[in-house]
Amino acid sequence: MKIILFALLVFETQIININAAQSDVVVIVNKNFNYEVNSSFLSKIFLGREKEIPQGPIVQLLDLSEGDHIRDELYEKLVDKNPSEMKSHWSYLMFTGKGLPPKVVSSEDEMKRMVAESQNAIGYISSSKVDSSVKVLLQLK
Amino acid sequence: MKKQIVALAMLLMLSSASVLAVDVQLHGFGTAGVAKSDSKFSVNDIGNEGPRPTFARDSRFGLNVSAKLSDRWDISSQFITKANSFEPITAQFFFIRLHASSQFNIRAGRMIAPTWLLSEQIEVGLTYPWVRLPYEVYILNPLRFFDGLSVAWTQQMGDWSLGIEVMGGSSTYKDKSFDDSKISYVNMPETFGGNVTLSDDKHVLLRASYVNALINGTANALVAASTIYPSMPIGSITVPSTLFNSERGQLISIGGKFDIGNFLVMTEAARRIITGNYLAVANSAYLTVGYHVGELMPFASGSWLGNLLGTGWPDPDPATIATATTSLSPLDNQYTLSGGVNYRVSPSVVWKLQYDYVRTNNTNAVMSKNAQVVSTSLDFVF
Helix, strand or coil: CHHHHHHHHHHHHHHHHHHHHHCCEEEEEECCCCCCCCHHHHHHHHCCCCCECCCCCECEEEEECCCCHHHHHHHHHHHCCCHHHHHHHHHHHHHCCCCCCCEEECCHHHHHHHHHHCCCEEEEEEHHHCCCCEEEEEEEC | CHHHHHHHHHHHHHHHHHHCCCEEEEEEEEEEEEEEECCCCCECCECCCCCCCECCCCCEEEEEEEEECCCCEEEEEEEEEECCCCCCCEEEEEEEEECCCCCEEEEEEEEECCCCCCHHHCCCHHHCCCCCCCHHHHCCCCCCEEEEEEEEEEEEECCEEEEEEEEEEEEEEEEECCCCCEEEEEEEEEEEEEEEEEECCCCEEEEEEEEEEEEEEEEEEEEEHHHHCCCCCCCEEEEEEEEEEEEEEEEEEEEEEEEECCEEEEEEEEEEEEECCCCEEEEEEEEEEEECECCEEEEEEEEEEEEEEECCCCCCCHHHHHHHCCCCCCCCEEEEEEEEEEEEEECCEEEEEEEEEEEECCCCCCCCCCEEEEEEEEEEEC
């Protein structure tokens, strides 16, 4: 009986791991956001190099807190930088007076809520968290 | 009084920002560093008492307070305290910025002068591999910050960003030598310049810059009495002297950072030309190569400073003796060979260990003496 329970536990753990691995990061915007933005431009937004969509609004960039694995995954996939490189990047911009880091939110749920409420907000969550309150701009696999 | 008014204005602005519930951010950086040379003289501004280890040369702490006022306006301020600074707290910058369009932004207030490739990040150790920036290059820059205006233009070109910045204003500050023996008063009423930057945000950063400044400077130096009055073998006296008297300084540099694969290469060449009552041309350069091995990065570096031409002061009276101890003579040169290692403890903390081999042909007790220096530091940001 114990062996069966152990086997079930291992099986369940593996399913959870597979689900976590399969959950991609998606860049999300407000439902009413109607501008075309490619991944190259998005990477510049997430690096603080661009603030304004061409023929569009100034965006409000949202970020998860440091150490969040969704955050690490986004920057690895979108801008090819690890957490240390991102820390150096923002330290350079901030402490030289060249730029301000994005507003940090505490969770994916809060990020989704803020994006749903703000016309110009850009954020990111895991694809499993997406619902009808937001629009997916880019899926990072 | 001027500083208090500006500080009060900044405080009021930041308070207003808090009241208006805009996004106010507080961040900081610091370095806990210790250095020890084997010389009884000052080497690269590292103290000369002993020679004992000193924390004063490299240790510092900075705070940054910034607020986004609206989509187009933000304010930033940064204050630093250093063990070897004249003032307990120095305002590195406090400015208001307008993002006029996606390409233009305009800043007004106090800003760090973008003189050399790394001038703006000179105090933020986490952003560069050495314990301190290459001395032979960065000692040439007398411009710490300026009060005025800066206009920056950026153009995205595929994966590359081209940036052009022009600035103008004035700068005034007091400084002291590492051992309190000399206090300098530097005033640059006319300062202007700019830089061109090309970057891909990942692997390559190239920058060329030019700054032109009218420089006035005086110093009160504490010198041995016997230097001026041979009949007085002991004691010391304060000697006022003129460092610069409306000299025109031109500061030119070109540099690059290449972070490709496991290799990090940083290099810069700089020239300072001072014209006026005397003429001095100084050239300097450095080359650093590092190799990433996980969180470790060993590196080797060489930097050099040479004075191609220096006519010296036209009237070397006793009052300028102190100046003579801080000016390079013709054909003087100095180089430092360094080796070290960085260890990234976490994204926010880096530990560094560095060995410097300093050699100079100068025999007049100028900037440094032949020496070996061992330094270690812990750099952090939050």
